[in-house]
Amino acid sequence: MTVESEAPSWPRVYSGSETRALDRRAIDDCGIAGFVLMHRAGVAAFRHLRQRWPEARRVTVVCGAGNNAGDGYIVAGAAADAGLGVQLVQVGDPARIAGDASKALEFARERLADPELAAMASASWQADGDVVVDALLGTGAKGEVRPAFQRAIEQVKASGLPVLALDLPSGIDADSGAALMPEPVRADLTVTFVAPKLGLVTGVGVDYVGEVRLETLDIPEEVHANAGGVPVLDGWTLRRLQRNASAHKGQFGRLLILGGDVGMGGAVILAGGAALRAGAGLVTIGSAEANRAPILARYPELMARAVEAADVADLMQQADAVVVGPGLGQSAWGTAICQAALAAAREHPTPLLIDADALNCIARLELAVPPRSFLTPHPGEAGRLLGLSAGQVQAQRPDVALRLSCLGGGCVAALKGAGTLIAEAGQLAGICLGGNPRMATPGSGDVLSGIGGALLAQGLASVDAAKLAVWLHARAGDEAALKTESALLASDIIDSIRLTP
Structure with a gap:
């Protein structure tokens, strides 16, 4: 794992549930709409993608069905706005896409030439971008990874392409850094949102995250007050x-x-x-x-x-x-x-x-x-x-x-x-x-x-x-x-x- 130069100033790291609670406090207490946070996350991630891989002309965005997928849909739409080619792969049941993630999917579809690109992925799809964006599983992933997602993760690995993971690599537990399958997504760059997660900095998770960048999404500092987390040692x-x-x-x-x-x-x-x-x-x-x-x-x-x-x-x-x-x-x-x-x-x-x-x-x-x-x-x-x-x-x-x-x-x-x-x-x-x-x-x-x-x-x-x-x-x-x-x-x-x- 390589963390950005600001990493030592992280005062705390958080579990997945604590991070989701921060997200909810920003929505409920600060009046920031969930879709606004999702849009900020996706746009920030795309900005990091462009900075890391400026020569990329086409991206493959692989999405699940939750809020992590919503971040991926925003990345896909932002890439299309920037004139990049986009391959959008939907894994899992599209009927489960709801709430802010559904709005994000519409955001992407409005910008893609073929709105059916987000249809159910078959087991035979192949990544054809210059960079793969991993938006499959988020901070709530626990237990054994379902077969469809295992296949998608294996196909990401088989592509041999550089990988940008959103929030954390799919197949890594956000709370412990444990691997939820034999070979999770191995990212070159992980852009994590709201707060750093425990699973990014301990356990075998550190072998899969690559370089880590934190985007706080302009959430006010007061949201973090009394929000738990583990203090980072600072001497x-x-x-x-x-x-x-x-x-x-x-x-x-x-x-x-x-x-x-x-x-x-x-x-x-x-x-x-x-x-x-x-x-x-x-x-x-x-x-x-x-x-x-x-x-x-x-x-x-x-x-x-x-x-x-x-x-x-x-x-x-x-x-x-x-x-x-x-x-x-x-x-x-x-x-x-x-x-x-x-x-x-x-x-x-x-x-x-x-x-x-x-x-x-x-x-x-x-x-x-x-x-x-x-x-x-x-x-x-x-x-x-x-x-x-x-x-x-x-x-x-x-x-x-x-x-x-x-x-x-x-x-x-x-x-x-x-x-x-x-x-x-x-x-x-x-x-x-x-x-x-x-x-x-x-x-x-x-x-x-x-x-x-x-x-x-x-x-x-x-x-x-x-x-x-x-x-x-x-x-x-x-x-x-x-x-x-x-x-x-x-x-x-x-x-x-x-x-x-």
Whole structure:
């Protein structure tokens, strides 16, 4: 997914139902006719089409039967007004076209040479335009895609032509970014209307949307007041980390990182290095004895000691925050360390970030998550915690994030992946629009854990630490990707962490 330059200023993203409610508020409260909004959407989409493909002389507009189709009819009419050839393909039952969509169809028919072009499409039609406009399925599409629409989507794909999707690509769930069929429409450009949708920025949907442009249709800002949505992470809490001239390291927290079984010490090295870069005052690594020398050789600023389960409670009482999991493994040693950390967290209020094999240990042994913990699972780990496959997690990312945040009677969860979601105690608290696929590299999650632990140690509440850690991690990954054309390493991300705005 490529988002336009204004994307970071999107304050929120919305579910399909929330977007439709915004649409309805604009109609009911502001007196903007539904057809006016539809006309604005279609005209705006055609403008983007002309800007992206100025050489196009003919367009194929493939429509369903709802309001998304109405937007497509306006595009078809606008194209005809501009002197372009138009192939208008109607999929589904034309008798279902009603309301504003029916008015839009008449708008198109008045401008097309052959008003029968909008008749029922047969299974044998072929796109003959220079660009295909996808106006098949809108934000309300749920469940299995009907056969006629599946065939149409397959024919769009088979055309090999560039695709402009209206609102979102057909076959993508607007709420979760899940694919509603094996191969949805793969757009080159998506023009989305009124407000950005969750399904455009998380889950597999990001693989299908192409470049994303938002058209608000001149809806007044007051329509968005108290309209829900998920806040987009913006790093605003970074200002809380600015230091006074009289600062000393004792003011920035003691962080304990537990992990690193034999042969897996790299994970705690990365977490520790990230914690230092994120401003933790003192960072101690509790690991297997074999890791002490490599840890200190890489980062002499860290403190390293060998630990056993019996040491964990005392060490945690001396810390301002604890990270458990990076490189922990699933041996008897790692399992005992995890159990000791969880038990100590239930006895003492030290903020606890749980990652990696600590999450797997919780799932494997069906252990309780301590209240107020901060969890950082990837889809596989999230699935093990909830008894789901990774595919099921990806198909319902917002719901999974909410379920994770209810573990332990209420915690904070950062469900990693494209469009990382933050949830707290059953509420979505944020989504990250930054980051890039090159960050899918070994150790990247350990870097995030180190950043999150450092922020907890500096006194940020778990949800604020989660939001800022994910944002800092994504920004560092984006900036690191600009510095090299080779594969990105987790250590590259560490080197790009910065605490300036």
